[in-house]
Structure formats: structure tokens, C-alpha cells
Amino acid sequence: MNIILALIITVGTFFFMEFMAWFTHKYVMHGFLWVLHEDHHVPHKGWFEKNDAFFLIFAIPSMVCFILGVEGGVNLFLFVGLGILLYGMAYFFVHDIFIHQRFELFKRTNNPYMMALRKAHKVHHKYIVKEDGECFGMLVVPFKYFREARKASKVKKEAGVA
Numbered sequence: 001m002n003i004i005l006a007l008i009i010t011v012g013t014f015f016f017m018e019f020m021a022w023f024t025h026k027y028v029m030h031g032f033l034w035v036l037h038e039d040h041h042v043p044h045k046g047w048f049e050k051n052d053a054f055f056l057i058f059a060i061p062s063m064v065c066f067i068l069g070v071e072g073g074v075n076l077f078l079f080v081g082l083g084i085l086l087y088g089m090a091y092f093f094v095h096d097i098f099i100h101q102r103f104e105l106f107k108r109t110n111n112p113y114m115m116a117l118r119k120a121h122k123v124h125h126k127y128i129v130k131e132d133g134e135c136f137g138m139l140v141v142p143f144k145y146f147r148e149a150r151k152a153s154k155v156k157k158e159a160g161v162a
Contacts, residue, residue: 001074001079005076006076006079007079009080009083010080010082010083010086011083012083013079013080013083013087014086014087014090016083017083018139018140021087021091021136021137021138022136022137022138022140025137026136029051029054030136036053037051038050038051039051055088058084058088058091061081062084062085062088063081064081065077065080065081066078066081066082066085090139094117094139095121095138098114099117099118099121110153110156110157111153112146112149112150112152112153113146113149114149115149115152115153116141116145116146116148117139119141119149120142121135123135124136
């Protein structure tokens with residue numbers, strides 16, 4: 001397969017997964033599978049949540065695509081699976097490590113985009129019932145939070161905190 005086409009499929013799948021994450025979060029996690037997602041919105045003890053089951057739910061299509069993508073030679077499914085995998089890795093690093101601090105890394109940042117990500121997610125978590133909410137995506141941040149973060153970052157830099 002042509003390397004350019006493989007890259008287009010992989011990157012395109014990665015960006016499509018942001019839409020899938022938004023859609024699934026809004027209509028599935030905050031819908032009929034709220035029973036798995038609810039514990040993610042309320043304080044709880046322990047490291048694991050029922051919400052972690054979504055890791056497997058999202059990993060299955062990637063694994064199926066990898067299997068189909070090497071069966072009988074390399075084909076486009078391999079690169080679709082790779083795009084899903086890369087998005088899953090980004091999700092883990094951004095959501096679980098950076099935002100929720102499951103590992104205490106990257107606690108402080110003055111980067112406006114990263115600050116906006118945290119703010120949007122914090123706004124999402126202020127709702128503890130399945131019917132309410134906003135900011136269901138992960139990497140695409142509403143512009144109002146990005147604008148707020150840019151102002152805060154500028155204030156930090158001027159105060160010498162950054």
C-alpha cells in the first residue's frame with residue numbers, strides 16, 4: 001500500500017475518533033451505558049472505575065482492524081486500526097494522566113491549549129447526572145475556554161509565575 005495513503009487513512013481515522021469519542025460520550029456514556037460511566041463523575045475510592053470498561057469497548061474495533069488489516073497482506077484496515085490505537089493512546093495520556101492525574105505527571109502547565117483542556121473537562125465534570133453536561137469531546141476545546149486560558153497564561157507570565 002502507498003505510504004501516503006496509509007498516512008492519510010491513519011491520520012484521518014485519528015481525527016474521526018475525536019468525533020466518535022464526542023458522540024459516544026454524549027449519547028452512550030451519558031445515555032444507556034451511564035451505569036458504567038457514572039462513577040467517573042462522582043468522588044470514589046480506588047484507582048479503577050467501572051468507566052474503565054470503555055477502554056476495552058474502544059480497543060475491540062482497533063484489534064479487529066489490526067487482524068483484518070494483515071489477513072492476506074497489508075490493507076487499509078491495518079491503518080484504520082492504527083489510527084484508533086493512536087487516538088486511544090492520546091486519550092490515555094491527555095484524559096487519564098494529564099487531566100485526572102492518575103499518575104502525578106504534568107501537574108503544572110502554562111500552555112493555553114492544555115489549560116483549556118483541563119477547564120473544559122472540569123466544566124464537564126461539574127454535572128453529576130447523565131442528562132446534563134457540556135464539553136463531551138477530548139481534544140477539541142470550545143473556543144471560550146481557550147480564550148480564558150490564553151488570558152490566564154498571559155497573567156501568569158506577567159506575574160513571573162510561569
